[in-house]
Amino acid sequence: MTKGRLEAFSDGVIAIIITIMVLELRVPEHHDLHALVESEHPLYLKFACYVLSFVHIAIYWNNHHHLFHGARRVNGHIMWANMHLLFWLSLVPFVTGWMGESKLAPGPTALYGTVMLGAGTAFFILLGCILRSEGPDSLLARAVGRDFKGKISPVVYLVAILTVFVNPWISVVLYTSVAMMWLVPDRRFERALQEEHSK
Numbered sequence: 334m335t336k337g338r339l340e341a342f343s344d345g346v347i348a349i350i351i352t353i354m355v356l357e358l359r360v361p362e363h364h365d366l367h368a369l370v371e372s373e374h375p376l377y378l379k380f381a382c383y384v385l386s387f388v389h390i391a392i393y394w395n396n397h398h399h400l401f402h403g404a405r406r407v408n409g410h411i412m413w414a415n416m417h418l419l420f421w422l423s424l425v426p427f428v429t430g431w432m433g434e435s436k437l438a439p440g441p442t443a444l445y446g447t448v449m450l451g452a453g454t455a456f457f458i459l460l461g462c463i464l465r466s467e468g469p470d471s472l473l474a475r476a477v478g479r480d481f482k483g484k485i486s487p488v489v490y491l492v493a494i495l496t497v498f499v500n501p502w503i504s505v506v507l508y509t510s511v512a513m514m515w516l517v518p519d520r521r522f523e524r525a526l527q528e529e530h531s532k
Contacts, residue, residue, distance in 0.1 A: 335407070336407045339407055340397075347393070347394050347397075347422065350390060350422055353426040354387065354426045355383065357383070357429070357433075358383060359376075378436060378437070379433030380433075381433075382430075383429060385429075385505070385512065386426075386429040389425070389449065389452075389511075389512055400463060403473035404463050404466070406466065407466075408462075408466055411466060417458065417459070418452065418455040418456055421448055421455050425448060425452070429445065431444070437501040437505065439501055442501045443497040443498070445508070446490050446493045446494040446497065446504060449508065453486050453490060454487060457483055457487070460483070485514075486514070489510065492507060493507035
């Protein structure tokens, strides 16, 4: 199997995930702006949850692109690790909608963090499979380096899951902090590619 086919399949699944999420945003019954905040299920909160999840999905798509740009081949382990990642990402629309509908109730908000933790762990496993395939001296291994953000993110998610029963808003801030950390442009792959081409 070529890596292009795996990338195309993953791109399609992620596009469907985003589409499902936006379809969960129901049009308000009333036709004025107050309907966004004064209904039984305020749309502004659901929209905020959607934005948070959209950013997370966008980050995974970007990192997935960089990961496979640096990979030269795929094998069975990589294929299954990729499906494992897509499984967790496919749950994001459900937990996003539930968290918004519940007005950040502890259970749904904790489950949201659990899915994000699962996705982060799955990406870490996928990265490990690709690095084993490429070898310790590969371009990808040099680009990844110590991967501080990849190691600290699951810890933050775990803290957020435990904190949700104290105050769900603290958990949402922690979920957002992980997204903000990954939004900072990561130049590791670009630098590694430039070094490779300059040789």
